[in-house]
Amino acid sequence: MLDYFKILAIKYNLSLDKVISIALNRYGIIIKDCNENRLRFNLNLLNNKKDNFYAVCVNTFKKSPFLLEDNSLYLDGIKIGYAHNITKDNCLATYFRNNKKAITFNSNSRSKCVGCKFCGTYSLKDDDNLDFSNKENIIAYFTKLLIENNISSMKKIESITICTGCFKDEDELIKHLLLVNNACKEMGFIGRINYIGSQLRDYSKIKKLANEIKNFGIYLTIEKFLDREKYMKKEKASLTLPKAKELLEYCSSIGITTTFLYILGLEDLKTIEYYFNYFKDSINKFPIVQVFQDYTPMQERYRCIEAKDIEYYLKARKIIANIFKDRNMELNSWECFRSIHFKDTKVVNNER
Numbered sequence: 412m413l414d415y416f417k418i419l420a421i422k423y424n425l426s427l428d429k430v431i432s433i434a435l436n437r438y439g440i441i442i443k444d445c446n447e448n449r450l451r452f453n454l455n456l457l458n459n460k461k462d463n464f465y466a467v468c469v470n471t472f473k474k475s476p477f478l479l480e481d482n483s484l485y486l487d488g489i490k491i492g493y494a495h496n497i498t499k500d501n502c503l504a505t506y507f508r509n510n511k512k513a514i515t516f517n518s519n520s521r522s523k524c525v526g527c528k529f530c531g532t533y534s535l536k537d538d539d540n541l542d543f544s545n546k547e548n549i550i551a552y553f554t555k556l557l558i559e560n561n562i563s564s565m566k567k568i569e570s571i572t573i574c575t576g577c578f579k580d581e582d583e584l585i586k587h588l589l590l591v592n593n594a595c596k597e598m599g600f601i602g603r604i605n606y607i608g609s610q611l612r613d614y615s616k617i618k619k620l621a622n623e624i625k626n627f628g629i630y631l632t633i634e635k636f637l638d639r640e641k642y643m644k645k646e647k648a649s650l651t652l653p654k655a656k657e658l659l660e661y662c663s664s665i666g667i668t669t670t671f672l673y674i675l676g677l678e679d680l681k682t683i684e685y686y687f688n689y690f691k692d693s694i695n696k697f698p699i700v701q702v703f704q705d706y707t708p709m710q711e712r713y714r715c716i717e718a719k720d721i722e723y724y725l726k727a728r729k730i731i732a733n734i735f736k737d738r739n740m741e742l743n744s745w746e747c748f749r750s751i752h753f754k755d756t757k758v759v760n761n762e763r
């Protein structure tokens with residue numbers, strides 16, 4: 412496998428550690444005598460001094476070529492990395508990204524949200540059962556979080572991204588977004604508030620929301636282009652692709668930062684090429700493309716035939732980079748823990 416990854420790295424003009432990192436996310440790892448199904452850790456790959464963060468599935472894909480033993484990572488028996496800070500992957504109420512300048516806020520118990528076939532959050536330990544239904548609780552929580560992390564003020568936080576379980580309806584969600592905005596503003600927060608989801612649909616309500624939240628981002632969870640109703644819960648699948656396109660266009664037109672999330676591994680490359688082109692001009696921020704992971708062994712059956720092989724992810728990377736090559740879009744690698752490694756800030760024209 413290592414030789415194959417080396418060939419792919421040369422063929423697709425990507426460093427070997429990035430090819431390995433895509434494979435790690437696709438295959439997960441094997442750990443002997445381990446009952447956990449997911450772990451988080453920092454990993455120094457191939458003698459790199461700089462480590463990277465991973466959250467991967469454990470023992471869910473039996474044919475994975477990666478074995479973790481005594482902190483060492485082996486690929487088909489060859490030691491290729493060193494893992495540290497290994498912890499169980501639980502479902503937290505918040506976590507940081509980008510050197511603690513960005514907060515992901517799971518304020519409505521994502522661990523209780525079920526219904527999408529490719530999702531596995533419900534299978535994680537639920538450490539996200541906190542009450543964020545009033546301003547006082549939100550302020551108290553963030554005050555403690557900043558102290559515990561030696562962050563002097565909310566002004567240091569550049570973005571808060573709400574990525575959480577579905578709300579009862581759109582109005583409940585809007586109420587919550589405004590609550591978070593007010594609480595954080597009161598604490599001096601001046602960054603961007605992003606919403607990851609697909610429950611905002613009504614244009615006049617979105618407009619009002621964008622007037623209140625000055626720096627607002629909508630990251631639409633498209634996730635999959637075809638057979639959406641078979642794979643996703645009703646609330647999400649009810650947003651058809653033409654409606655999603657129109658919604659993204661509207662949000663972009665009123666100055667909202669607009670993008671979409673896509674799970675890579677569920678459908679073939681032709682479909683990917685067609686629909687990334689379809690959405691290309693509707694967004695103003697580069698899409699977030701995540702490698703599909705098997706939270707449970709059964710989920711491997713949702714991976715399309717082409718996506719069984721690592722080359723699929725590299726071909727998809729090339730296709731998507733090409734589609735967006737002329738657009739100078741914001742792209743932050745830290746926004747995706749299971750990425751296919753597009754280049755930061757903008758996708759440059761020499762992507763192959």
Ligand code: SF4
Nearest residue numbers: 524525526527530532
């Ligand atoms: S909406 Fe779907 S993908 Fe999102 S947390 Fe709920 S089940 Fe998972």
